[in-house]
Amino acid sequence: xxxxxxxxxxxxxxxxxxxxxxxxxxxxxxxxxxxxxxxxxxxxxxxxxxxxxxxxxxxxxxxxxxxxxxxxxxxxxxxxxxxxxxxxxxxxxxxxxxxxxxxxxxxxxxxxxxxxxxxxxxxxxxxxxxxxxxxxxxxxxxxxxxxxxxxxxxxxxxxxxxxxxxxxxxxxxxxxxxxxxxxxxxxxxxxxxxxxxxxxxxxxxxxxxxxxxxxxxxxxxxxxxxxxxxxxxxxxxxxxxxxxxxxxxxxxxxxxxxxxxxxxxxxxxxxxxxxxxxxxxxxxxxxxxxxxxxxxxxxxxxxxxxxxxxxxxxxxxxxxxxxxxxxxxxxxxxxxxxxxxxxxxxxxxxxxxxxxxxxxxxxxxxxxxxx
Numbered sequence: 001x002x003x004x005x006x007x008x009x010x011x012x013x014x015x016x017x018x019x020x021x022x023x024x025x026x027x028x029x030x031x032x033x034x035x036x037x038x039x040x041x042x043x044x045x046x047x048x049x050x051x052x053x054x055x056x057x058x059x060x061x062x063x064x065x066x067x068x069x070x071x072x073x074x075x076x077x078x079x080x081x082x083x084x085x086x087x088x089x090x091x092x093x094x095x096x097x098x099x100x101x102x103x104x105x106x107x108x109x110x111x112x113x114x115x116x117x118x119x120x121x122x123x124x125x126x127x128x129x130x131x132x133x134x135x136x137x138x139x140x141x142x143x144x145x146x147x148x149x150x151x152x153x154x155x156x157x158x159x160x161x162x163x164x165x166x167x168x169x170x171x172x173x174x175x176x177x178x179x180x181x182x183x184x185x186x187x188x189x190x191x192x193x194x195x196x197x198x199x200x201x202x203x204x205x206x207x208x209x210x211x212x213x214x215x216x217x218x219x220x221x222x223x224x225x226x227x228x229x230x231x232x233x234x235x236x237x238x239x240x241x242x243x244x245x246x247x248x249x250x251x252x253x254x255x256x257x258x259x260x261x262x263x264x265x266x267x268x269x270x271x272x273x274x275x276x277x278x279x280x281x282x283x284x285x286x287x288x289x290x291x292x293x294x295x296x297x298x299x300x301x302x303x304x305x306x307x308x309x310x311x312x313x314x315x316x317x318x319x320x321x322x323x324x325x326x327x328x329x330x331x332x333x334x335x336x337x338x339x340x341x342x343x344x345x346x347x348x349x350x351x352x353x354x355x356x357x358x359x360x361x362x363x364x365x366x367x368x369x370x371x
Contacts, residue, residue: 001119004035004252005237007046007161007203008221010084012059014051015177015225016310018284021058026257027222028066031236034252035075038238042117043070046203046219047082047131047161049090067102076101078115080130082161082203087130105159108132112146121243122153127197129160131204139189148196155241156196161203162189166212172205175232177225191216198247199239208235208251215247224260227286227311258308264288264315267298276305286311336364 009028013020035043050059070077079102081090091106105113105128115126129142139162148156165171165188191212194200200216206229208220219237224230238250261283263270270276270287285306289298291314302309337360341352352360 001041001117001121001124001241002038003042003044003157003239003241004031004038004040005044005046005201005217005219005239006031006222007044007201007219008048008082008206009045009063010048010051010221010223010225011063012051012055013225015284018308018310020223020225021062023223023257025062027254028062030254031222032066032069032073034236034238035070036073038252040075040238041119042076042078042126044126044157044159044201045077045079046159046201047080048084048203049079049081050085052084053086053089055089071100071102074101076103076115076117078103078126078128078159080105080128080159080161080203081107083131085131103128105130108137108142110145112142114146119241121155121241124155124157124241126157126159129158131161139193143193153244155198155244157199157201157239157241158194158197159201163204164189164191164194164200164202164211164216164218166191172209172211172218173207175206175226176228177206177221178204198241198244199249201237201239207232208237215249217249222254223256227260227262230260230262230286259283260286262286262288264290266291267295267301271301271305281306282308285309286313288313288315290315337361 009024010020011024013024031043049063067077079090081087087107091104094104094106097104103113103115103126108130113128115128116123117126118124125148127146129139132142139160148154163172169188191200191214194216195214198215200214202211202216202218205218206221206225207218209218210216211218217237220234222234222236224232224234234254234256235251236254238252240248240250259280261279263285264287267289283306285302285308287302287306287309289295289312299309299312302312337357340360341357
């Protein structure tokens with residue numbers, strides 16, 4: 001039996017104010033084509049189907065198109081909810097859809113959903129354990145209530161969405177696109193808990209990686225959602241199950257509509273034609289600027305040649321790693337003068353002098369009607 005394992009689709013995600021819908025449509029088409037080319041017996045989606053509990057209409061439409069296309073090719077889909085999803089919305093009409101080959105595990109009602117698919121070696125038992133908050137039920141409790149038939153001819157696959165750690169509590173490698181509030185801590189699950197499974201299809205972490213000694217895998221997100229992932233090669237897992245004990249896991253590369261790329265140098269250098277033409281100018285760009293002089297509208301200048309600039313970040317003496325300028329709404333809890341002073345220091349690498357501070361103060365009073 002062959003199946004594709006993916007997860008963390010985050011359909012409807014917005015990255016640095018850019019909608020990812022077209023990128024997601026492009027990558028889901030690749031997954032569909034791959035499933036057809038490999039004659040996959042199933043596609044497994046391990047949670048975080050949407051990026052938020054109440055997805056946009058275009059996100060729902062995109063998922064509907066993708067699932068309809070897979071089922072139209074007679075390829076069953078096994079899908080669970082993740083921590084970003086609304087369990088009830090993801091599982092809408094799940095009992096009706098099972099008749100079409102779409103198996104959805106949204107919430108947990110005291111019993112884990114089981115899906116049996118058959119090949120020449122017998123049945124493969126897919127056990128679906130969606131993300132559930134620890135206050136509701138722990139993974140240990142959910143598995144304890146789901147007895148496995150552990151004979152030599154049974155093959156079991158777990159589909160779940162948790163922060164899974166390896167031997168001695170070794171943690172998976174994270175990226176900036178994971179919500180660090182929702183990973184780690186009390187939700188940690190040891191990979192040893194899954195020893196009875198032939199393969200564990202994990203979602204939650206965006207980088208492809210194997211956890212522990214068994215076949216416990218994060219397939220990773222099929223798209224890059226932060227510049228910390230710029231050097232990663234995105235993919236999905238092609239899992240082949242033969243008779244009991246015979247398993248192979250193959251990495252199948254995915255090609256994005258737009259790459260995420262970091263460029264660094266002086267503004268004048270970065271917009272030079274030979275630099276722009278060296279790669280795809282429509283990539284999603286983070287520009288690290290090494291200019292020391294004051295720049296006027298650097299992001300506008302960059303976007304005149306790189307239309308998909310997402311971030312600019314100064315690289316000067318005293319600049320802290322990770323400090324960035326983005327076209328975003330400023331924090332409301334600071335005054336206009338404080339925000340401008342912080343912005344000035346970030347761009348120039350030095351505090352604003354008294355003369356400029358006084359000028360900003362006068363302008364602020366004038367805008368407030370006090371001048």
